[in-house]
Amino acid sequence: MTELSNLILDRIRDVPDYPKPGVLFKDITPLLADPVAFAAVTDELAGMYEVDKIVGIEARGFILAAPAALRAGAGFVPVRKKGKLPSETLEESYDLEYGSAVIEVHRDAFVPGERVLIVDDVLATGGTARAAVELVRRAGADVVALAVLMELAFLKGRERLTDVEVRSLVVV
Numbered sequence: 582m583t584e585l586s587n588l589i590l591d592r593i594r595d596v597p598d599y600p601k602p603g604v605l606f607k608d609i610t611p612l613l614a615d616p617v618a619f620a621a622v623t624d625e626l627a628g629m630y631e632v633d634k635i636v637g638i639e640a641r642g643f644i645l646a647a648p649a650a651l652r653a654g655a656g657f658v659p660v661r662k663k664g665k666l667p668s669e670t671l672e673e674s675y676d677l678e679y680g681s682a683v684i685e686v687h688r689d690a691f692v693p694g695e696r697v698l699i700v701d702d703v704l705a706t707g708g709t710a711r712a713a714v715e716l717v718r719r720a721g722a723d724v725v726a727l728a729v730l731m732e733l734a735f736l737k738g739r740e741r742l743t744d745v746e747v748r749s750l751v752v753v
């Protein structure tokens with residue numbers, strides 16, 4: 582176990598039965614409130630790959646992806662829940678651990694072939710990440726990897742992402 586993974590595990594709070602009975606919610610707000618932990622995580626994400634753009638998935642993905650993009654000297658691209666992006670979009674529907682949703686990206690968010698890292702906080706069932714990978718590819722970019730702060734291995738999200746490099750800072 583590395584120092585960074587110990588720090589992350591120490592700063593993520595388990596909240597039982599949120600947002601639904603039976604879900605153990607991984608709350609990253611204690612980590613975000615600690616400037617040392619927050620900087621360590623965003624530095625780690627920023628240093629993983631040479632990319633043109635870092636994509637963040639609304640909403641918690643934004644919090645990690647935007648500072649990582651700045652630190653990496655990459656552009657930031659938001660993947661948003663349906664209805665929030667103002668220009669022409671591509672969309673994907675998906676199921677996640679506790680519901681279902683539709684996400685979108687601007688059609689012109691990438692120059693064709695741009696190298697992209699997708700960032701989110703939690704990989705659970707992989708529904709969200711799968712949809713984000715599809716969207717970014719449909720928009721013409723090259724998905725170099727998906728990086729998450731925490732992977733919930735028992736939900737087997739990785740099995741839906743066998744065609745993508747997946748990096749998790751911690752696996753539980």
Ligand SMILES: O=P(O)(O)OC[C@H]1O[C@H](OP(=O)(O)OP(=O)(O)O)[C@H](O)[C@@H]1O
Pocket residue numbers: 638639640641642676677678679682701702703704705706707708709710738
């Ligand atoms: O692997 P999955 O089962 O798809 O779940 C993972 C997703 O669920 C959470 O997002 P949520 O939709 O709750 O949005 P939020 O970031 O706005 O809280 C989390 O931030 C991931 O995006």
Ligand SMILES: Nc1ncnc2[nH]cnc12
Pocket residue numbers: 604605606607608677678679703705706733
């Ligand atoms: N258990 C969980 N905790 C936090 N975010 C999640 N997204 C999907 N499942 C989650």
